[in-house]
Amino acid sequence: MKRQLLALVTVVVAWFASVNLAHAETYEFKADVDYTVLKAPIKAAEAKGPYLLEYFWLGCPHCRAMNPMVKQFESANPKVSVVRRPGLGNDRWVFDAHVYYALQAMGKSSLVYDLMDYYHQLASEEQRLPDLADVKAYMTKQGIDAQKFEKAMDDDATLDKLSVAYRDQQALGLKGVPVFIVNGKYQLRFDGFAGVKDPAARFTALVEYLLKQK
Structure with missing residues (x-):
């Protein structure tokens, strides 16, 4: 998984550096x-129609590298829900x-x-990840009540x-992120992205x- 993701990230970076040179390609996709x-579908009750489910981690550089792709897809497909779940x-x-x-x-999911x-x-x-104080300061800058935010972090809904x-992650046997699943049935594989002009x-x-x- 990590080797595939590193290769994909390299391709993504190269693509965004030369986006104006990209040419249309045709694809044939195959299972496996x-x-x-x-074998067991992953449901997303919050999606009211077709959906793309992403497992991710806020600090994951591979997930961050995929963000422009996801944003582009989301913008072009408003009828498809993009559902995110954090990896645990x-x-x-x-x-x-x-x-x-x-x-x-x-x-504030859009943030x-x-x-x-x-x-x-x-x-x-700073070679570190944000702690609770950093997160609350960030939220305050975004106009979000930091105390309400901290309370929401541990409420029953969360x-x-x-x-x-966690239950669905265990069912998937998820060992890394990002992972993308379409309509709860099909998990994307990144093997075929290496060498493509327009990932x-x-x-x-x-x-x-x-x-x-x-």
Whole structure:
């Protein structure tokens, strides 16, 4: 997984550096090559129609590198819900999962991209990730009540969402992020992204292909 993601990140960076030179490509997608059909579907009750589910971590550089692709897809496909669930692993990941669900509870999910940039900035400039004081200061700058935010991090709704995320993560056998799942049935694989001229177009084409599958 890590080797595939590193290769994909390299491709993504190269693509954004030469986006004006990209040419249209045609794709043929195959099960067990471009995607995996899940034995047990992963439901997303919050999605009212077709959806793309992403497991991620706020401090993940691979997830951050994928953000432009996800944003581009989301903008071009307003009828498809993009649902995010934080990966749960060590204590750091659990803390950041609380942060994400509190952000969601405050109705500020759209700030996730900016928040990931903030995590990246601290990691690059200070070689650390934000603690609770940093997070509360960030929220205050965004016009969010820091005390209400901290309370939301540990309320019952957040704990329920964490429980669902963990249950489905265990069912998936998830060992790393990002992971993308279409309509709860098809998990994207990154093997076929190496060497493509336009990885964002391939990403969109693969998701749209899987959305059409019955």
